[in-house]
Amino acid sequence: MIKMAGNKRFCDGTVIALLLIAVWTVSGCVDSYAPKVISPLATSTEIIGTSVQNRPIECFRFGNGPHVILFIASIHGNESFGTPLAWELINYIQKDRRLLNGRTILVIPVANPDGCAAGTRENINEVDLNRNFPAANRINITEYGTHPLSEPEAVALKEVIQAYHPARVVSIHAPLSCIDYDGPGQTIAENMARVCDLPVTKLGAHPGSLGAYVGESLGIPVLTLELRATDRELSADELWAKYGRSLVAAIVYPEILY
Numbered sequence: 001m002i003k004m005a006g007n008k009r010f011c012d013g014t015v016i017a018l019l020l021i022a023v024w025t026v027s028g029c030v031d032s033y034a035p036k037v038i039s040p041l042a043t044s045t046e047i048i049g050t051s052v053q054n055r056p057i058e059c060f061r062f063g064n065g066p067h068v069i070l071f072i073a074s075i076h077g078n079e080s081f082g083t084p085l086a087w088e089l090i091n092y093i094q095k096d097r098r099l100l101n102g103r104t105i106l107v108i109p110v111a112n113p114d115g116c117a118a119g120t121r122e123n124i125n126e127v128d129l130n131r132n133f134p135a136a137n138r139i140n141i142t143e144y145g146t147h148p149l150s151e152p153e154a155v156a157l158k159e160v161i162q163a164y165h166p167a168r169v170v171s172i173h174a175p176l177s178c179i180d181y182d183g184p185g186q187t188i189a190e191n192m193a194r195v196c197d198l199p200v201t202k203l204g205a206h207p208g209s210l211g212a213y214v215g216e217s218l219g220i221p222v223l224t225l226e227l228r229a230t231d232r233e234l235s236a237d238e239l240w241a242k243y244g245r246s247l248v249a250a251i252v253y254p255e256i257l258y
């Protein structure tokens with residue numbers, strides 16, 4: 001069971017720093033993109049669950065406001081170049097505290113650590129985590145998991161959503177080169193698209209996906225940032241230059257970017 005912000009399960013900055021070193025050493029996942037700065041006073045972190053292979057799944061929390069925005073990267077392990085973008089977001093949030101006025105921002109940089117380490121879309125059980133949520137349109141087949149939430153990584157994400165009731169969720173994927181949305185997220189997607197070179201494209205909610213569950217079943221806007229395949233070659237700085245404003249737009253909507 002996930003505990004809310006302020007619970008003693010959240011750690012102080014020293015523990016966070018040690019934890020970061022441990023996590024990135026164990027995971028072996030794009031560790032060259034580790035965050036440049038973690039301010040001890042700016043963040044709390046929680047291990048929201050563990051993968052099949054016992055890797056921790058971390059959620060970084062910033063702020064305490066009532067408007068909660070959740071960012072998720074690398075639910076598909078072979079799309080892990082979304083993770084450095086998530087780390088860049090963490091760096092940026094700590095520099096620009098205006099983002100936290102009235103808000104809580106949650107960032108999960110690596111939602112599928114086993115798949116990320118193996119370079120596979122699925123988790124180590126060969127299940128697509130983005131088909132494992134208890135959405136109305138879910139299909140019980142082996143590659144989607146034999147039942148909803150059969151995979152611990154999907155359970156961890158579902159519990160975060162249950163605990164925090166985010167107003168919107170942004171999930172970073174690749175390589176479909178667009179901004180997709182599920183649930184009531186069209187205007188947020190349009191605002192994100194205004195400040196990057198990706199179009200808004202309605203792809204449709206796949207069975208048992210995060211978009212189908214959170215967007216369509218729970219009615220919470222889900223914005224899917226689908227990076228380009230060529231973005232894999234970019235540095236973290238270059239990724240942020242291309243897409244940072246789009247992520248910030250997702251945070252501040254309906255406010256205008258400053």
Ligand SMILES: [Zn+2]
Nearest residue numbers: 076079173174
């Ligand atoms: Zn994906």
